[in-house]
Amino acid sequence: DAKTTQPTSMDCAEGRAANLPCNHSTISGNEYVYWYRQIHSQGPQYIIHGLKNNETNEMASLIITEDRKSSTLILPHATLRDTAVYYCIVRVQGSWGKLQFGAGTQVVVTP
């Protein structure tokens, strides 16, 4: 699976949009981009995933560049409960869920 690079940390004001970048320049054509988050001392939670097209669900939006070498997770209106470590992972869909987690981005949402 391709490696990803994320900033170590970022702050975001409550109510504002949080834009989390991820670089995956070695991504293969059949690899998807997945985002998970982990609130302190809890299990990771799936957020969203995509291949080429932009995706949106009730939690977030995922914007993937045309060359697929980077992506951005957007939390449209950050709340204090969005404070967590956010992981960007690329892997082949259906490969038995063997996610390789990196260090992720620690997002702190402040009042």
Next chain:
Amino acid sequence: ETGVTQTPRHLVMGMTNKKSLKCEQHLGHNAMYWYKQSAKKPLELMFVYNFKEQTENNSVPSRFSPECPNSSHLFLHLHTLQPEDSALYLCASSQGGQGTGELFFGEGSRLTVL
């Protein structure tokens, strides 16, 4: 309620003890996983089970012994652990195969080895 339940949530054991962690999923999935998360380290995949068969052992020491009696239950048997094995142990499940690959995690079992 995540659909994946882990017990116990907290466990303290001595190095000579034998204990087990239990995981149960109510999602109808056919793949289950054990991950380990040590302090200030990324999650590490330990074991993968597909349809009750172990398909991956990520060079885990033999003092950790997994058991998967059916697709809904997964155990991690622990014996003669070391203090450095203290960590959060996370269980997850997924559809597997050509499914979306989304993993559902439990809340974890916090293990302290004295």
